[in-house]
Amino acid sequence: MATIGLHFGHDAGAALTDADGYRVIEAERRLGLRHVCGGNGDFPHAAAEWLAELRERAVSPVIRIAVADWYTPQCRVVPPALVELVNEDARWAAPGVTGLAEAVTRVIKPVDWPLATGLGDITLMAVRHHYAHAALAYHTSGAWRALVLALDGTGNYAECGMVCLGDGDRLxxxxxxxNRGGPRFGLVYEALSRRVHGSQFDTGKLLGLTATGETDEALLPVLRAMLVPQSTRRAAPDLYEVLDEKELTGTALRYADTWWEYDSVSGGYLDAGLADSSDDDVVHSFGSVFPDEIRSADGGTTLVGTSPLYVSETIKQREWFRPVAPICPQEVADQFLTGPLDHAQTMLFAVRVRPDRAQQLAEARHIDGTARLQTVTPGVQPLLYRLCHAVGARTGLPVLINTSAKPADARSSTASTKPWNCSPAPSWTPWHCRNTT
Incomplete structure (x- = not known):
């Protein structure tokens, strides 16, 4: 018995499972677009081709088609019965359903579905979004028994994850x-990713930075209450640790000009004001914006975000954690940096910025305190060496930024003939050059 699965949301795709195993088609690889969704103009025609391709590869007749219930509304090939199902109740709380196991798959009619043409007598199944995630993780893991945890961001508004038990071929x-009661791991993570990187799709970059950070113990109770409010923790004390109210009293989150104080009844911050709101309002409130500032129980406040770096972000259009590199005369480099400075002429090492110079070298300092230094000597780079010292004589900082200073979208072969004005950047950065026309 062969089954084909289809997903019409972002990161769309199709998959076949039969006696020979499984085959997967990733839409973004076929169409060449990151996070491509079913609303893309090329998707309807491509989806029909993928469906035909997988049917041809199947070793037995395809008798069942499964579609995930999270889809892009603009998609023109979504089964009408799926739209009707989700619009009626995103939680699938149909009469007679007694448990979650009965609410993760449902037979729907393939009536008026463009992709059903030529499929013959098939069973069309709707599959809960996070059950589909869990199934992919379990059935491709090679394990025969497993605890499966699917964590999502926005999810399907009402739901942001699922826990499943895998045993043999059953899940x-x-x-x-x-998202309303938590845990809102993905939702809060997406909001923080938007705050730090500008996009919820950059959670991978955020994850890469976690190894370089340091834990602020005063913020942990606040973040824990954001993820799972006390009301949820009190209702399920065997599952969640109930937080110490003393560590939460006096804490608050600032969004723009408004401080949201910790509410002991709901056990959260935005939770009290969103108690009667729709699921999508809850999602957009928690997931769209991370707070600008957090106040901990000791009265201390922490600003969330980063200081702008002119060259890295404005000219080079780089993320703040991927700064430009410094260039410095070799004999004075130890005044600003430490490490294998005698091997830095070819930029092969990441050396450390001295803590007392961190503010001055902010444009060139990585989040972990390192910098990809290039040193120069009078014998090898006489003009550049003299320029560094000339800048140092005027500013006290003989460090330049080692970059082409061209916009990120400019072609490397394009030589500018326009005049350039070299002027000192703010006091906490090395010098930079700006095109004046």
Missing amino acids: TPVMSLT
């Missing part, structure tokens, strides 16, 4: 995670 859902 049983045991718990649904909601």
Whole structure:
């Protein structure tokens, strides 16, 4: 018995499973677009081709088509019965359903579905979004018994994750995670990614930075309450640790000009004001914006975000954690940096910025305190060496930024004939050059 699965949301795709195993088609690889979704103009025609390709590869007749219930509304090939199902109740709480295991798959009619043409007598199944995630993780893991945890960001508004138990060829859902009551791991993470990197799709970059950070113990109770409010923790003390109210009293989150104080009844911050709101309002409130500032129980406040770096972000259009490199005369480099400075002429080492110079070298300092230094000597680079010292004589900082200073989208072969004005950047950065016309 062969089954084909289809997903019409972002990171769309198709998959075949039969006696020979499984085959997967990733839409973004076929169409050449990151995070491509079913609303893309080329998707309807491509989806029909993928469906035909997988049917041809199947070793037995395809008798079942499964579609995930999270889709892009603009998609023109979504089964109408799926739209009707989700619009009626995103939680699938149909009469007679007694448990989660009965609410993760449902037979729907393939009536008026463009992709059903030529498929013959098939069973069309709707599959809960996070159950589909869990199934992919379990059935491709090679394990025969496993606890499966699917964590999402926005999810399907009502739900943001699922816990399942895998045993042999069966996958049983045991718990649904909601954005309203938590845990909101993915949702809060997406909001922080937007704050730090400008996009919820940059959570991978945020994850890469975690190894370089340091834990602020005063912020942990606040973040824990954001992820899972006290009301949810009190309702399920065997599952969640109930937080110490003393560590939460007096804490608050600032969004723009408004401080949201910790509310002991709901056990959260935005939770009290969103108690009667729709699921999508809850999602957009928690997931769209991370707070600008956090106040901990000791009265201290922490600003969330980063200081702008002129060259890295404005000219080079780089993320703040991927700064430009410094260039400095070799004999004075130890005044600003430490490490293998005698091997830095070819930029092969990441040396450390001295702590007392961190503010001055902000444009060239990585988040972990290192910098990709290039040193220069009078014998090898006489003009550049003299320029560094000339700048140092005027500013006290003989460090330049080692970059082409061209916009990120400019072609490397384009030589500018326009005049350039070299002027000191703010007091906490090395010098930079700006095109004046």
